[in-house]
Amino acid sequence: MTNVLGRFDFDVIAKWIRPGEKVLDLGCGDGSLLRYLRDEKGVLGYGVDNDPDNVLACIRNGVNVLQIDLEAGLSGFEDGFFDHVVMSLSLQTVRHTERLLAEMLRVGREAVVSFPNFGHRSHREAIAQGRMPVSESLPYQWYNSPNVRFFTMADFEALCAEHGILLRERLGFDGEAAVGEDLNLNASIAVYRLGKAG
Amino acid sequence: MDTTTNSVGAVQPQRAHFDKPLALAGGGALPAFELVYETYGELNAARSNAVLVCHALSGNHHVAGHYADDPKNVGWWDNLVGPGKPLDTRKFFVVGVNNLGGCYGSTGPTTINPASGRPWGADFPVVVVEDWVAAQAMLADRLGIDTWAAVMGGSLGGMQALQWTLEYPERIRHALVIASAPKLTAQNIAFNEVARQAILSDPDFHGGHYYAHGVVPARGLRLARMIGHITYLSDDQMAEKFGRKLRQGDLQFSYDVDFEIESYLRYQGDKFAGYFDANTYLITTKALDYFDPARDYGGNLAAALARARADFLVVSFSTDWRFAPERSREIVYGLVHNRLDVSYAEIESIAGHDSFLLDDPRYHAVMRAYFEGIET
Numbered sequence: 170m171t172n173v174l175g176r177f178d179f180d181v182i183a184k185w186i187r188p189g190e191k192v193l194d195l196g197c198g199d200g201s202l203l204r205y206l207r208d209e210k211g212v213l214g215y216g217v218d219n220d221p222d223n224v225l226a227c228i229r230n231g232v233n234v235l236q237i238d239l240e241a242g243l244s245g246f247e248d249g250f251f252d253h254v255v256m257s258l259s260l261q262t263v264r265h266t267e268r269l270l271a272e273m274l275r276v277g278r279e280a281v282v283s284f285p286n287f288g289h290r291s292h293r294e295a296i297a298q299g300r301m302p303v304s305e306s307l308p309y310q311w312y313n314s315p316n317v318r319f320f321t322m323a324d325f326e327a328l329c330a331e332h333g334i335l336l337r338e339r340l341g342f343d344g345e346a347a348v349g350e351d352l353n354l355n356a357s358i359a360v361y362r363l364g365k366a367g
Numbered sequence: 368m369d370t371t372t373n374s375v376g377a378v379q380p381q382r383a384h385f386d387k388p389l390a391l392a393g394g395g396a397l398p399a400f401e402l403v404y405e406t407y408g409e410l411n412a413a414r415s416n417a418v419l420v421c422h423a424l425s426g427n428h429h430v431a432g433h434y435a436d437d438p439k440n441v442g443w444w445d446n447l448v449g450p451g452k453p454l455d456t457r458k459f460f461v462v463g464v465n466n467l468g469g470c471y472g473s474t475g476p477t478t479i480n481p482a483s484g485r486p487w488g489a490d491f492p493v494v495v496v497e498d499w500v501a502a503q504a505m506l507a508d509r510l511g512i513d514t515w516a517a518v519m520g521g522s523l524g525g526m527q528a529l530q531w532t533l534e535y536p537e538r539i540r541h542a543l544v545i546a547s548a549p550k551l552t553a554q555n556i557a558f559n560e561v562a563r564q565a566i567l568s569d570p571d572f573h574g575g576h577y578y579a580h581g582v583v584p585a586r587g588l589r590l591a592r593m594i595g596h597i598t599y600l601s602d603d604q605m606a607e608k609f610g611r612k613l614r615q616g617d618l619q620f621s622y623d624v625d626f627e628i629e630s631y632l633r634y635q636g637d638k639f640a641g642y643f644d645a646n647t648y649l650i651t652t653k654a655l656d657y658f659d660p661a662r663d664y665g666g667n668l669a670a671a672l673a674r675a676r677a678d679f680l681v682v683s684f685s686t687d688w689r690f691a692p693e694r695s696r697e698i699v700y701g702l703v704h705n706r707l708d709v710s711y712a713e714i715e716s717i718a719g720h721d722s723f724l725l726d727d728p729r730y731h732a733v734m735r736a737y738f739e740g741i742e743t
Contacts, residue, residue, distance in 0.1 A: 221715070225736055228733055231740050234710045245703075246700070
């Protein structure tokens, strides 16, 4: 697949967002997704990041960025204000996963999340050999990882089911190739489009 | 222009006289007035590169550079404004102005009231942020500036930048609101009231007409400044800077100075009382207390901000408890509600409210990046 943004999951996310939408990007990094969405789709976007280097990078990128601690929640944002709330490869770095998912679907009509799938074959093999996995999608050692939550696609889907969160679309990738079957075994990166029940 | 030191170099204050009456928010009008201002850099042909810098409680028009006959008198935001600095005077035309009611040459309590031939003193009207912005707009007209590329200010100056976006939404493209608030909290007003009471209860105040008595309420002004200084610093910074260090190495068992912090506050208080006008201090603290654009909207800040069209940069500092990050976030969320472009940086700093005047590298990098993104 094409990789216009340098992060292949961005391509998937961008396809799910329609022109002119209001988008909140949690853990927005240097703002390249928001910049792309603004330039290509006229999206009104706000990034949230608590890393001062990322805040500076976003400002240099000409992207709206709000330096807010995600662990403190999204209480400043209004119900249903955003069309999409995106969290790309950051969900595993947040401690209060349940609360954050609920908050994303409170302030947004839909949530889009991507995360490294702990259930990927290579990760299972590492564990089977008695070591924590280190891979392209989980590039850190256990002692220096920014990740605080380790979960598989199956774990995530169970949590969504428990909270009445609808899985509107689900994609899995290994490297940059889309995975066709048995995603929880074959996908190193999972991307979901989520909605509220009812 | 001295680019080797990144200073705008020697600067000269200028004076603009206005004969058009200025209706005041508190009622009445000033029939005529003068504003003292300074400019740095060149206004471009399109007149699209002008930046207004608004001052806070004790500031003035002398934002950057120095005076040829007083080289030590360096502008109060010189670390931010100059050639090659975050607000780069090679790109922007920068204007600093002393607000109405000030004591640095603009019409205020120390200038002559034409009706009486004596200094205005306590008769000078309580002017507020809205009045300052209205006067600044008249100065902009005079300078041929239809639209500011940006208006920037810290603390009370940030309130002016915010007010610009509401009062003249078509005349400001960017607002930089630094270490500010959409309104003061009760605690913040309380500090101002103690400062005012210190001045008002000084026997040398004479109902605000102390000029006629050849005195100034220096004791009150000194106390006011000491209180202010406590609130501009953080507990951590005071501990780091002064701790319990003793001035003379031993306790004195008297009411003279024991601790370094006492010495510091007395020094700052004395210095301030030597040059600042007490009536200006009273007016300016009232302007702070009164500022509340949401007041006419039932306290709904988001509704008040609906008029704004500018892009915003909002900056706060982690240890600023006088203008806390929470207050800046209120502004940010109000702007998001109105779908305005806004970025918000919360700078880690030990220096409390004073941080906005310091040259923290992260803070200045954010300011530089934002100004670099402003088209002229």
